[in-house]
Amino acid sequence: MDNIKETVLEVILSILPITVVITILQFTLVWLPLEMFLQFLIGVLMVGIGLILFLLGVNIGLLPVGEMIGSALSKTKMVWLIVFFGFLLGLVVTIAEPDVRVLASQVDQVSGGAIPRDILIIAVALGVGIFVAIAMLRIIFNINIIYILAVGYSLVFLLAAFTPSHFVPISFDSGGVTTGPLTVPFILSLGVGVVTVMKGKTSTSDGFGLVALASIGPILSVLILGVIYG
Template identity: 85%
Template sequence: MDNIKETVLEVILSIVPITIVITILQFTLIWLPMETFIQFLIGVGMVSVGLILFLLGVNVGLLPVGEMIGSALSKTKKVWMIVFFGFLLGVVVTIAEPDVRVLSSQVDAVSSGAIPKSILIIAVALGVGIFVALALVRIIFSINIIYILAIGYGMIFTLAAFTPSIFVPISFDSGGVTTGPLTVPFILALGVGVASVMKGKSASSDGFGLVALASIGPILSVLILGVIYG
């Protein structure tokens, strides 16, 4: 019950400020047709209910399952299995991420189909999957995250020099949308689950950093897509 109250309060505090700002703009500057403004208010209500149910689902289902999967994989003591299923889970959870679908639809519309929606989703998902797997390798072998971040961003800036300019902002937005409400909780829970079981690992330090690494993958994959399409 407390979890439900906290979730409802969290959503209200997130939605109310933007609703107030748009309402003020409506009656001072923009003066949208009343029908459109009413549709906005209805949309706010639907988004609020959807977010409450979504966040409850994440807390009740995704987080515990992510931690249990990470723990179960670690107990097998098979590196290939941990890495493979980390990659697979990274791909499928990204495909299910609402933010990724919004971005792909916008890019498809703006580019008039030059950058197909399905291709962009697959590229982003593969990028996340590869770097989630790499992040799990980092946890297993205690690799310093700074080295991976430095190499990753070095590759990003190098590829950016050879990619058509239109793909550069899209690639960084792709990295941003993978830090959405579905991907982040699951990936973090997976990392914490892996780190909590393995000897010599700390869930509070080794279990984090997966999202930072996972966001590099989509940037690189979309930049590579730019080189191919360019």
């Protein structure tokens, strides 16, 4: 019950500022049609209810399951299994990510179908999956994250030089949308679960950085897509 109250309060405090600002603008400068303003208020209510249910679902289901999967995989002591399921889970959770689908739909609409929605979703998901697998290898072999980030972003800027210019902003937006509300909790809890078993609870901070690595993958994959389509 306390968890529900905290979640409800958190959501109210999150959406209240934007609601107040838009309401002030409505009655001072903007003066939207009454019907549109009422639609906004109904939308705020629906978003609030959705966020409450979503956050409760994350806390009850996604976080514990992600951590337990990471722990169970680590107990097998099989590197290939940990890496493979890291890739697979990164792939499927990104396909389910709402932010990715919104971006893909917008790009498909703006480009007139030149960049197909499904192709972009698959490219982004593959990028996340590959870099989650690399993140698992980093944890297992204790590789410094700075080296991987340096190599990853060096490749990003190298590929950007050979990619059509309109693909570059799309690629960086693709990296941003993978830090959405579905992908981040699951990937973080997966990393913490792996580290807890392999290195002990005192080293759980090593499980962080997965999101930073995972966001590089979509940028690279969309840039490669740009080279292909370009």
